[in-house]
Amino acid sequence: KAGVTQTPRYLIKTRGQQVTLSCSPISGHRSVSWYQQTPGQGLQFLFEYFSETQRNKGNFPGRFSGRQFSNSRSEMNVSTLELGDSALYLCASRTELTDTQYFGPGTRLTVL
Amino acid sequence: AQSVTQLDSQVPVFEEAPVELRCNYSSSVSVYLFWYVQYPNQGLQLLLKYLSGSTLVKGINGFEAEFNKSQTSFHLRKPSVHISDTAEYFCAVRRRGSQGNLIFGKGTKLSVKP
Numbered sequence: 001k002a003g004v005t006q007t008p009r010y011l012i013k014t015r016g017q018q019v020t021l022s023c024s025p026i027s028g029h030r031s032v033s034w035y036q037q038t039p040g041q042g043l044q045f046l047f048e049y050f051s052e053t054q055r056n057k058g059n060f061p062g063r064f065s066g067r068q069f070s071n072s073r074s075e076m077n078v079s080t081l082e083l084g085d086s087a088l089y090l091c092a093s094r095t096e097l098t099d100t101q102y103f104g105p106g107t108r109l110t111v112l
Numbered sequence: 113a114q115s116v117t118q119l120d121s122q123v124p125v126f127e128e129a130p131v132e133l134r135c136n137y138s139s140s141v142s143v144y145l146f147w148y149v150q151y152p153n154q155g156l157q158l159l160l161k162y163l164s165g166s167t168l169v170k171g172i173n174g175f176e177a178e179f180n181k182s183q184t185s186f187h188l189r190k191p192s193v194h195i196s197d198t199a200e201y202f203c204a205v206r207r208r209g210s211q212g213n214l215i216f217g218k219g220t221k222l223s224v225k226p
Binding site for chain 1: 144146148153154155156157158161163202204206208212213214215216217218219
């Protein structure tokens, strides 16, 4: 079974721009979560989607948003990019039958 | 709320030596416990998990961890490490139930020297 895939793997943007990251979960997984990883703050939870509905949200500003489609694929969007948004963005999926999240390889976002 | 403390930010060790990476957690509710490994420029790979049952959990690559409820700890161990175990290791908790996100520790960088 294919793992979690994320596209693109690398992105370079400038301040003020917006960006959209994509995540395809493992087949059959309906829950998708997003995490931000930075050297200073470590791994922080952004939000979780299940059946196209956001059911959990971390402590991030409204510039960070996401959505989930009917095929469980998810996107996250960051508007008005700031230098501090430079990070590795990780997506994870799981089923409701297990309590284990499986992570994708991440998207490395650099904001100049 | 839950929190996770990984007591060592860096652990250097020689090849074939044993290693223990320490993790303590705090939670007012029952939790699940996880260890993930991250190799350079990669995502997180699940090493092992404790959901219920036996407190000694065996994972991939020869790693094991023991859940100690009284000490609220979930230390990761390996009896003999290899160069290829050099990576960053993250301990995480998630509250029991269908919802809830992972709360991660700050990570421990394991450096295996020849």
